[in-house]
Every structure is written in C-alpha cells, then in structure tokens.
Amino acid sequence: MADSKREVGRKYRATPGTRLPDLTRAAGVSAVVHRGPAELDAVYYDTEDLRLAADSLTLRRRTGGDDAGWHLEIPVSAGVRDEIRAPLADTLPPVLGALLRSRVRRAAVHPVVRIRSTRDVHHLLDGEGALLAELSVDEVRAERLTEDGRGATATWTEIEVELADGVDPALLDAVGRRLRKAGIRPEAAPSEPARALAGTAPPGPGRRPTDEAPVPATAGSCVLAYVRRQVTALVALDPAVRRELPDGVHRMRVATRRLRSVLRTYRAVLDRAATDPLREELAWLAGELGVDRDREVLDARLGSRLAALPPRLVLGPVEARLRLGSAAGRTASRRRVLAALDSGRHLDLLDALDALLADPPLRPAAGRAPREVLPRAVLADYERLAGRVTHALDRPAGPERDVAVHEARKAAKRVRYAAEAAEPALGRPAARFAGRMKSLQSLLGDHQDSVVARDALLALAVQAHDAGESAFTWGVLHGREEAAADARERELPGVWARASRPGLRAALEG
Incomplete structure (x- = not known):
C-alpha cells in the first residue's frame, strides 16, 4: 500500500553560519515557531547508469523523523513534485517498483548514495495559528556508496521551504524575497541526491547544459x-x-x-x-x-x-x-x-x-x-x-x-x-x-x-x-x-x- 502527496516547495543554498531573517515580515506570516532538530538517514537507490537521476526522480529508504519508509519522488513542474510513500521494508516495495518499470526496465536498483541530515525545523504560521509552511535548515552529509567502502563524501547546508496543503504558492515568493535579501540564494541542483551525486562523482568530463534546443540543421x-x-x-x-x-x-x-x-x-x-x-x-x-x-x-x-x-x-x-x-x-x-x-x-x-x-x-x-x-x-x-x-x-x-x-x-x-x-x-x-x-x-x-x-x-x-x-x-x-x-x-x-x-x-x- 502506498500513499501519495503533492509537495510544493523551494530549496536554497546556505552555510553553517547562515542566520534566518525575520520571516514574520513576509506577507501572510504572523509567527515563526521553532520545532527543534531531527536526525534523518536516507539511502538513495538508482540503476548502475543512474537512470533515475537522469530523469530527476529520487528513490530513497529513509529512517528517522516522522516519515520513515520508502519514498519515490516524481517531478511535476518547477518546485512541485509528487511523493509516493510506502512502509519501511528491507526491499523495494512492489508498488514503487511498478512505477519505476518504464525507466529501469530489467535493470536492478541498488544503493548509490547515503545522505544523513540534521534537520532544524521551523513552522510558519498565519494570524490564527494555522500552519502555512515548514522551513528546515539541513546540515547535510553525503557519502557515495561503493563496493570498497571508500566512496567520496560531501557536506553542505541547505534551506527548504515546503507549503502546507492548500496554501497559496504566492507565500513561497514572499518568503523567498526575505531569504534573498538576507543573501540566501536558490539551490541550482534539481534534487538533494542530484547534488550529492555531483559532489561525490569521480573526476571526468562534464556535460554542458543548453538553455534552448538548437534549430535542426538536417x-x-x-x-x-x-x-x-x-x-x-x-x-x-x-x-x-x-x-x-x-x-x-x-x-x-x-x-x-x-x-x-x-x-x-x-x-x-x-x-x-x-x-x-x-x-x-x-x-x-x-x-x-x-x-x-x-x-x-x-x-x-x-x-x-x-x-x-x-x-x-x-x-x-x-x-x-x-x-x-x-x-x-x-x-x-x-x-x-x-x-x-x-x-x-x-x-x-x-x-x-x-x-x-x-x-x-x-x-x-x-x-x-x-x-x-x-x-x-x-x-x-x-x-x-x-x-x-x-x-x-x-x-x-x-x-x-x-x-x-x-x-x-x-x-x-x-x-x-x-x-x-x-x-x-x-x-x-x-x-x-x-x-x-x-x-x-x-x-x-x-x-x-x-x-x-x-x-x-x-x-x-x-x-x-x-x-x-x-x-x-x-x-x-x-x-x-x-x-x-x-x-x-x-x-x-x-x-x-x-x-x-x-x-x-x-x-x-x-
């Protein structure tokens, strides 16, 4: 059995010394309540040739926090994704495997990167105390998983703002303006595992992205x-x-x-x-x-x-x-x-x-x-x-x-x-x-x-x-x-x- 949830949010780059601005100055936010830290541990899975990462899909098995289990995230549009969750198990739940079949086909998925995070959570509330969004400051430690156990590691700090159900996405713009004024810039990587894979990849030629498809020559x-x-x-x-x-x-x-x-x-x-x-x-x-x-x-x-x-x-x-x-x-x-x-x-x-x-x-x-x-x-x-x-x-x-x-x-x-x-x-x-x-x-x-x-x-x-x-x-x-x-x-x-x-x-x- 799997549950599906549409998540709307944005991520930002930060440093260990980044201080959050006063977000009550963002339109609609009346209070910011500190909910405290949580320790998260997730292993991300992919095929040998990283087919899921190529399509900006993420598959993880997470322990810790209040959402332990298997998660499959499918992008919908910029800043919007559907997260399909299945209960924690030792192996990939069949319901998620079916959703991946067109991409992985007959290839196996296996652990490719482990991401451990210390998540400091804040709730943004409206004037009546209703939840508008959850903001988390994550101290991230990523490790490339290899057979010899000597995979490269990377660390970074990121901020994620995720809307509560039914909240106007305009709130993200208001919060984003306050963060940018404080010098906090949007995250360029399409997902957390994408950043982890890039940060722990072995040296090799990169691929230069193109903004527009060229006019066909032939x-x-x-x-x-x-x-x-x-x-x-x-x-x-x-x-x-x-x-x-x-x-x-x-x-x-x-x-x-x-x-x-x-x-x-x-x-x-x-x-x-x-x-x-x-x-x-x-x-x-x-x-x-x-x-x-x-x-x-x-x-x-x-x-x-x-x-x-x-x-x-x-x-x-x-x-x-x-x-x-x-x-x-x-x-x-x-x-x-x-x-x-x-x-x-x-x-x-x-x-x-x-x-x-x-x-x-x-x-x-x-x-x-x-x-x-x-x-x-x-x-x-x-x-x-x-x-x-x-x-x-x-x-x-x-x-x-x-x-x-x-x-x-x-x-x-x-x-x-x-x-x-x-x-x-x-x-x-x-x-x-x-x-x-x-x-x-x-x-x-x-x-x-x-x-x-x-x-x-x-x-x-x-x-x-x-x-x-x-x-x-x-x-x-x-x-x-x-x-x-x-x-x-x-x-x-x-x-x-x-x-x-x-x-x-x-x-x-x-």
Whole structure:
C-alpha cells in the first residue's frame, strides 16, 4: 500500500553560519515557531547508469523523523513534485517498483548514495495559528556508496521551504524575497541526491547544459528530435497511467500514435526496414491503451448527455444501468492496460526505441536541409487527406459515410503530427498548418465519438428492453447523437475549406 502527496516547495543554498531573517515580515506570516532538530538517514537507490537521476526522480529508504519508509519522488513542474510513500521494508516495495518499470526496465536498483541530515525545523504560521509552511535548515552529509567502502563524501547546508496543503504558492515568493535579501540564494541542483551525486562523482568530463534546443540543421536531426520527445513522453507517462492520473492514458496513447505516424511519414529519412517493426509494436500498444481511453471518453460523453436531459425524459433506472456498465467496463480495461505495461513486450518496445535513437537507421535524405525534405513528406500526407475528405463528402449519409469520415480523421492526425515534427525547422507556417489540422481533427473526432456512442446506446437499449425496463431514454439519447453527427457533417465542408485554403504549399516550402 502506498500513499501519495503533492509537495510544493523551494530549496536554497546556505552555510553553517547562515542566520534566518525575520520571516514574520513576509506577507501572510504572523509567527515563526521553532520545532527543534531531527536526525534523518536516507539511502538513495538508482540503476548502475543512474537512470533515475537522469530523469530527476529520487528513490530513497529513509529512517528517522516522522516519515520513515520508502519514498519515490516524481517531478511535476518547477518546485512541485509528487511523493509516493510506502512502509519501511528491507526491499523495494512492489508498488514503487511498478512505477519505476518504464525507466529501469530489467535493470536492478541498488544503493548509490547515503545522505544523513540534521534537520532544524521551523513552522510558519498565519494570524490564527494555522500552519502555512515548514522551513528546515539541513546540515547535510553525503557519502557515495561503493563496493570498497571508500566512496567520496560531501557536506553542505541547505534551506527548504515546503507549503502546507492548500496554501497559496504566492507565500513561497514572499518568503523567498526575505531569504534573498538576507543573501540566501536558490539551490541550482534539481534534487538533494542530484547534488550529492555531483559532489561525490569521480573526476571526468562534464556535460554542458543548453538553455534552448538548437534549430535542426538536417532533416534527420529534426525528425529524430521529435521521435526523442515522444519516447521520453512514453516513459514518463507510464507511472501516470499506473496512478490513474487525469488524462494519463490519453496522453500516452497520443505519444504512441505520434511516434507511429512520424515513422511512417518520414520514410525518406528513417529506413522503414527498421521502423516498420516498431510501428507494428506501437500499434499494439496504442490498441491496448485505446480500450481504456475509449471507455473513458464514452463514459464521459454518455454521462454528460444524460445529465443534460430534462428529468421528464429520463424513464427507468437509466443512471444506475449506465453507472454499472461503466464500472464493469473500466475495471476490465484498466486490468488490460496494466497487463500491457507490465509485459515483456512493452519493455522490449521501449528498448527498441532507445536503440533506434542510439543508432538511427538514417537514409541519404536525412543529411539534407529540412526544407528540402520535410515539406514534401507533409504535403504527401496532406494529399492523402484531401482524397479521404472528398470521398467522405461524396458518400451518402449513413454507415458508409461514417466509415469514410473516420478514415479522414486518421489521415488528419497523421498530417498534424507530420507538421508538428517539422515545426522546429519550418517555423510558423508549419505551426499554423498543424493548428488547422487540429481543428479539422477535432470536428472529425467528435463525429466518430457520436458513432461509437450510438452503438453503445443501442446496446444499452436492448439490455433495458430485455430486462423489462423502458428503453425510451436510450432512444432519446440516440436521436440526439444522430443530430450531433449530422451537425458535424454539415460543418465539414467549411472547416475543410479553411484548413486547405490556397497558399499552403508555398508557405510550407518557404
């Protein structure tokens, strides 16, 4: 069993002689109460090649203080992290191991650094005595853990300010201003173990950080940069899916689809003999994720449609039937997603994607300038989309048109992702083009959601009828979904005209 807590705070560099300023002069702070010192002892774990540190994750086993146990910290944004805690045990709890699987894969984690701290704690209180934040001054002693027991050591002093639950983050700014006026500067290291590892690392060449990604010089570097971003997203979103965070499954499936799409679009850049097998595996993963995501979208759509109905049109145990069907469906889809993420097939896919980036199968066109290669690939996808939209518009209303619209939707996604990948090299024309394709995709997607909803509503109506319940409400909802689909079909010609207005080819080719 694990508990999760979102922590919002900031760290500052200090020295043993640093004196805290009067923090009651920070806006909102009425009192500072000294809570006294505590001794903390934590061993941090990582793989042999420090994969967790590379992604700013920290895994520790802590004793001492009031939060002894295993802690996994996952960064959310600057100064914000989620800490997942599990009870103290001799070995890594399986629940934390699962959250690390996409990063460590089949590698073992082992102790890499030990950090012992003397923590002097202060509570910042408001005028009513409620806790606003905890400020600690930590005297830190770090030791690199090696087989011979002769690892390097480092010491430093740091100050951490962590908000209490529900407190406005503006308090951090107010406290930070008082600390900076006292000469106390923000900590540059992304985490305590990162500083410990850097301070105890054996001598060797460092890596110079870059503030901004350079404009890709070749078509190959542009495409590979996009592939790298999507692979990073796949890995990072794995624990979000496991924790059932909002939109986690959706974002992971989008990353999978983007990868699969761009590997197909840019076959002139990356050899399809190497990428086609990857595309097949990405299609498998997208399909496994899609079961849960499609269920989520359907539940949300049917729930909102039912809530919008006047009460006089709701006959029978409609809400109960919808709720029970949703719960059963989500349980099954959730189990399927976790089985896929835990499978060796998924780990093999992640390893294969890493191998692709480490030794990319570049074709001759990869070495050419982006403007000589990328627009041609984007426009080829666009021509395919144009044909599918024309075909959909020519079909009579009904199932045949529904299928044609769905095929056009898939083509619109592919064009959009191709333009997104080209944006760093082609600039604003590619960004504007991707935006137009997104608008088209949204309309076509809403149409497809209506098709899926109508099939589900028909099945629910049959179930209700067989159970001796009124099927009237399901029929009403079905009719409303038909009307929604008809509205999208009427909008399609106008949206397509705006998305495909003249000048597109000239803008992309620059």
